[in-house]
Amino acid sequence: MQVNGQYFRTIWVYNAKSIFADVQVIDQRFLPHRFEVETLSTYKEMVTAISDMHVRGSGLIGVAGAFGVYLTIREAFTTGKNDEFIKRATDELMNTRPTAVNLKWGIEQMISKVMHLPANADRVRLALTSSQHIANLDAESCKRIGLNGLPIIEQIAVRKRGYTVNILTHCNAGWLAFTDYGSALSPIYLAHRKGIRVHVWVDETRPRNQGAALTAWELLNEGVPHTLIADNTGGHLMQNGMIDLVIVGADRIAVNGDFANKIGTYLKALAAFDNQIPFYVAAPTSTIDFNLYRGIGIPIEQRSANEVRYVSGLYNNKVVDVLICPRETPAINYAFDVTPARLVTGIITEKGIVNALSDEIAKLGGS
Amino acid sequence: MQVNGQYFRTIWVYNAKSIFADVQVIDQRFLPHRFEVETLSTYKEMVTAISDMHVRGSGLIGVAGAFGVYLTIREAFTTGKNDEFIKRATDELMNTRPTAVNLKWGIEQMISKVMHLPANADRVRLALTSSQHIANLDAESCKRIGLNGLPIIEQIAVRKRGYTVNILTHCNAGWLAFTDYGSALSPIYLAHRKGIRVHVWVDETRPRNQGAALTAWELLNEGVPHTLIADNTGGHLMQNGMIDLVIVGADRIAVNGDFANKIGTYLKALAAFDNQIPFYVAAPTSTIDFNLYRGIGIPIEQRSANEVRYVSGLYNNKVVDVLICPRETPAINYAFDVTPARLVTGIITEKGIVNALSDEIAKLGGS
Numbered sequence: 001m002q003v004n005g006q007y008f009r010t011i012w013v014y015n016a017k018s019i020f021a022d023v024q025v026i027d028q029r030f031l032p033h034r035f036e037v038e039t040l041s042t043y044k045e046m047v048t049a050i051s052d053m054h055v056r057g058s059g060l061i062g063v064a065g066a067f068g069v070y071l072t073i074r075e076a077f078t079t080g081k082n083d084e085f086i087k088r089a090t091d092e093l094m095n096t097r098p099t100a101v102n103l104k105w106g107i108e109q110m111i112s113k114v115m116h117l118p119a120n121a122d123r124v125r126l127a128l129t130s131s132q133h134i135a136n137l138d139a140e141s142c143k144r145i146g147l148n149g150l151p152i153i154e155q156i157a158v159r160k161r162g163y164t165v166n167i168l169t170h171c172n173a174g175w176l177a178f179t180d181y182g183s184a185l186s187p188i189y190l191a192h193r194k195g196i197r198v199h200v201w202v203d204e205t206r207p208r209n210q211g212a213a214l215t216a217w218e219l220l221n222e223g224v225p226h227t228l229i230a231d232n233t234g235g236h237l238m239q240n241g242m243i244d245l246v247i248v249g250a251d252r253i254a255v256n257g258d259f260a261n262k263i264g265t266y267l268k269a270l271a272a273f274d275n276q277i278p279f280y281v282a283a284p285t286s287t288i289d290f291n292l293y294r295g296i297g298i299p300i301e302q303r304s305a306n307e308v309r310y311v312s313g314l315y316n317n318k319v320v321d322v323l324i325c326p327r328e329t330p331a332i333n334y335a336f337d338v339t340p341a342r343l344v345t346g347i348i349t350e351k352g353i354v355n356a357l358s359d360e361i362a363k364l365g366g367s
Numbered sequence: 368m369q370v371n372g373q374y375f376r377t378i379w380v381y382n383a384k385s386i387f388a389d390v391q392v393i394d395q396r397f398l399p400h401r402f403e404v405e406t407l408s409t410y411k412e413m414v415t416a417i418s419d420m421h422v423r424g425s426g427l428i429g430v431a432g433a434f435g436v437y438l439t440i441r442e443a444f445t446t447g448k449n450d451e452f453i454k455r456a457t458d459e460l461m462n463t464r465p466t467a468v469n470l471k472w473g474i475e476q477m478i479s480k481v482m483h484l485p486a487n488a489d490r491v492r493l494a495l496t497s498s499q500h501i502a503n504l505d506a507e508s509c510k511r512i513g514l515n516g517l518p519i520i521e522q523i524a525v526r527k528r529g530y531t532v533n534i535l536t537h538c539n540a541g542w543l544a545f546t547d548y549g550s551a552l553s554p555i556y557l558a559h560r561k562g563i564r565v566h567v568w569v570d571e572t573r574p575r576n577q578g579a580a581l582t583a584w585e586l587l588n589e590g591v592p593h594t595l596i597a598d599n600t601g602g603h604l605m606q607n608g609m610i611d612l613v614i615v616g617a618d619r620i621a622v623n624g625d626f627a628n629k630i631g632t633y634l635k636a637l638a639a640f641d642n643q644i645p646f647y648v649a650a651p652t653s654t655i656d657f658n659l660y661r662g663i664g665i666p667i668e669q670r671s672a673n674e675v676r677y678v679s680g681l682y683n684n685k686v687v688d689v690l691i692c693p694r695e696t697p698a699i700n701y702a703f704d705v706t707p708a709r710l711v712t713g714i715i716t717e718k719g720i721v722n723a724l725s726d727e728i729a730k731l732g733g734s
Contacts, residue, residue, distance in 0.1 A: 032693040204675070204691070206573060206597040212676075212692040220693050228698040230573040230675055231598050232631025236667070236704035239633070264599025266606070270637040300603070308571070308597055309579075311678040313689025322680025322689050324571070325579040326399040326587050331595035337603035 001175040001189075002221045003035060009139070009180050010060050011067060013132060014039060019124045020074060023067045027054045028176060032217035033314045043072040043089045050096040050103070056210070057177020058251045058287055059138050062102030066134040068093040069110035070127040077124050083115070098299040099260055099336045100251035101289045106134055135179045141284035142181035144350035149187030149247070149282055150194070152348075156244050157196045164197040164225075166244050168234055171205045171262035172214035173249025173282065183282040184247040185218065187348070192224045200226040201237060205262060207307040207333055231264050235271040246272045247348075250283040257341025257356030258295025259283075263334050269343035281356070282348040285364045295338040305331040368542040368556075369588045370402060376506070376547050377427050378434060380499060381406060386491045387441060390434045394421045395543060399584035400681045410439040410456045417463040417470070420575070424544020425618045425654055426505050429469030433501040435460040436477035437494040444491045450482070465666040466627050466703045467618040468656045473501055502546045508651035509548035511717035516554030516614070516649055517561070519715075523611050524563045531592075532558070533611050535568040535601055538629035539581040540616025540649065550649040551614040552585065554715070559591045567593040568604060572629060574674040574700055598631050602638040613639045614715075617650040624708025624723030625662020626650075630701050636710035648723070649715040652731045662705040672698040 001008065014024045023046070027038040038054055040046050046068035049055050055064045072089040075081065090107055097103055113130045117123040156165045173184035181189065191198050200219055205211035212228055219226040229237070237243050246268060253259040259281055272279040292298065308331035310321040325331070344356035354360035368375065381391045390413070394405040405421055407413050413435035416422050422431045439456040442448065457474055464470055480497045484490040523532045540551035548556065558565050567586055572578035579595055586593040596604070604610050613635060620626040626648055639646040659665065675698035677688040692698070711723035721727040 033690075202696075204573060206571065206599060209691050212696070216692045216696040220695055226696070228675055228692050228696050230630065230700070232573060232629075232634065232704075233699075233701055235633040235637070236630060236701050239705065262599075263597065263603060266602040267599065267634040267638055270602070270641055271634055274637055308595055311680055311689065311691065313678055313691040315682060315687050315689045320682050320687075320689060322678065322682045322687060323400075324576050324678065324680040325583045325595050328587055329569075329579070329583040329593070329595050332600075333597070334600055334603050337599075338606065 001180060001218065004221070010176055011055065011063055011135060011179060013128065016132070019121060019128055021128065023071060025049060025055050025064070026176070028056060028214065029054055030319065032213050033319050040071065042075055043068050043093065046071055047092055047096055050093070057172060058100040058102045058249060059142065059178030059183065059284060060176070061097055061100055062106035062286060063135045063138050063179050065093050065103045065106035066110050066131040069107055070131040073114065073127040074124050077119060077121065083119065097301060099301045102286050105286045109134055138178055138284065139180035141350035142178050142183060142186050145183050145282050145284065145348050146181055146186030146190040148350070148352055149280065149348040150190045152245065152278070152280065153187055153191040153196060153198065160244070162197065164199045166199050166201065166242055168201040168203070168237070168243045168246045168268065169215060170203040170211065170248045170265050170268055172210040174215055174218040176214050176218060177249060183249045183284065185215070186282065187247065188224060189222060192222065198224065200224060201234070201243060202226050202228045203231050203234065203264070204228060205264065206231055209311070210262070234268050238271050238275040238277055243277055246277060246279045247282055250281050250287050251336055252298050253281070253283060253288045253347065253361065254292045254295045254298065255290060255362050256294050257344060257347070257361055258338055260295065260298040260300070260336045260338050263337050266337045266339045269339045273343045278345040279343060280346050280348055281344055285349050285351060288361060288364060290362070290365045295340065298338055300337070301335040303333045303335050305333055308333050368547060368585065371588070377543055378422065378430055378502060378546060380495065383499070386488060386495055388495065390438060392416060392422050392431070393543070395423060395581065396421055397686065399580050400686050407438065409442055410435050410460065413438055414459055414463055417460070424539060425467040425469045425616060426509065426545030426550065426651060427543070428464055428467055429473035429653060430502045430505050430546050432460050432470045432473035433477045433498040436474055437498040440481060440494040441491050444486060444488065450486065464668060466668045469653050472653045476501055505545055505651065506547035508653070508717035509545045509550060509553050512550050512649050512651065512715050513548055513553030513557040515717070515719055516647070516715040517557045519612065519645070519647065520554055520558040520563060520565065527611070529564065531564040531566045533566050533568060533609055535570070535604070535610045535613045535635065536582060537570040537578065537615045537632050537635055538572045539577040541582055541585040543581045543585060544616060550616045550651065552582070553649065554614065555591060556589060559589065565591065567591060568601070568610060569593050569595045570598050570601065570631070571595060572631065573598055576678070577629070601635050605638050605642040605644055610644055613644060613646045614649055617648050617654050618703055619665050620648070620650060620655045620714065620728065621659045621662045621665065622657060622729050623661050624711060624714070624728055625705055627662065627665040627667070627703045627705050630704050633704045633706045636706045640710045645712040646710060647713050647715055648711055652716050652718060655728060655731060657729070657732045662707065665705055667704070668702040670700045670702050672700055675700050
């Protein structure tokens, strides 16, 4: 997608012709105030990039996990480490973030694709092309999610006779959360490019403000009209007819249709249900955990309390953290919540839209 | 209540023996990082104090309105201005904040009590004692709200066999929002003093963070165990059995039981209902608008978009505002939302607990 008019993905291979190529990512910690590219050369650097959220978003951490396996295999080859090293390194990558299942998916895809080869340059080469393939698949899936979700927006635009379609989204499920296009924002980008009048309500998304920092920045770069709101505001807008549609992403979807997404998603789903507003989840099928029947089994990541006690922002042209409570105040930071399937209108995947309450999800397991 | 072990109210008369006494308030803009007292000598200063939120909270702005009328009448007397000046000044006070009905109530109480006297020193004296009386009434009402709400907490403590009672509150409906004691926090303070084990989940309450800045500070000063959470978190805690009770304040209650409170209250009420957790509103009867049948008629204040775009906090021992979104990002800032009566378990008033869905609210109109 666009960054100041230039095309970017969130993750790519630098000097892709060599099997010793490094991986580069947009370091999202500094957005929207500073655009920085980070070069990652070792699996340890990828572990840090994922756990400290230089890269984040369910799809992107899956792809980053895949590239992490490539860096591991490259390192094993160049330093003569054995497969035990690869096993430990991929476990470490796997444990960086517990909630999004895509991370596990990306790493397991890589292992099944390359580990049958002996520890030679061919394995490194296959690891490189496989991780690039996974990145391309992720981008392609997101584009298809956009195409599959577009008719939902088009139908509302027709019903509103061309008046602006107002869409609420929570957190960032845009292209920054994937390789490209995004999940929840993908249908919105396609609708906007088609000339449909859309306007996005952007939830700030405390504590890490991915809405204010990332979604607003994406929409600005793509020229999509949008308004930032406090997370508390969505219910009031819905009660007053100011939201036509909610689309959010997902970090893990259970077979029964329950799904984990950024903390606060459940509250918006309740409000949409109470006001009879369609509430869609947009996610590639790599987000579905076919081993998990109900949402209650999804592990919920707990992050540092300081992410709640401090807010990061720009002051005097510098990004600083400000303390918003008494120094002694304890805080707790759950990063995700689980929304029950009964509140979901439909799940938009690259394979089509499925009913969250039906047995259609289980059928998506085939490839 | 306590500030570093010393007793304070939020508003008082300085040198109360003179009819030319000034009014003093805790300037809440600097909490929790700095404790500052502001002296107000003119009605204009009170207008600024209310509209710029040096003082805030439904009860306190009612009492501040009353003291504003006193300052108006004093100024009219000392500078020889006529009753037309008083009319204009009280209108100005009335228009500082649109949502909380207590402001109107406080000002109208004063006008009906003192304006029958001619414009002499006696009128100034009566205005002074009347405003002090309104402040005392507010504190007394809050204390009674505490006594009336206490059994709710006691019963949960019994049911939990002495395990900690976990209570969620939104925004600040503590003593800082009134003259003393508070509404939602009043039963909690009484329970804590009685030795009941309570723990308060404090909603940060974006965009102005009254939970993080004021409620956390109050609870800290009173020694009540508490944990700060992002506004997005309450639903997850309720789903996981970590909240036994929700108590919030109100800025205006309609006769049918719908009520306006800080933006985001409606989302928590939906979650409490979905998880069968008791959800109480605590407010003095001065918060009831007996002229309003349904909540839909409550005017919702819109404040500056910069309260959403910036967050205020402590950096290098200085309170600064940091920008959390791109400079070009537009924002909107609704300060309140309306929660329908169907989601309310009961309303705790100084006259007792009433059922929000019954005709009991209308009966509270008599004095």
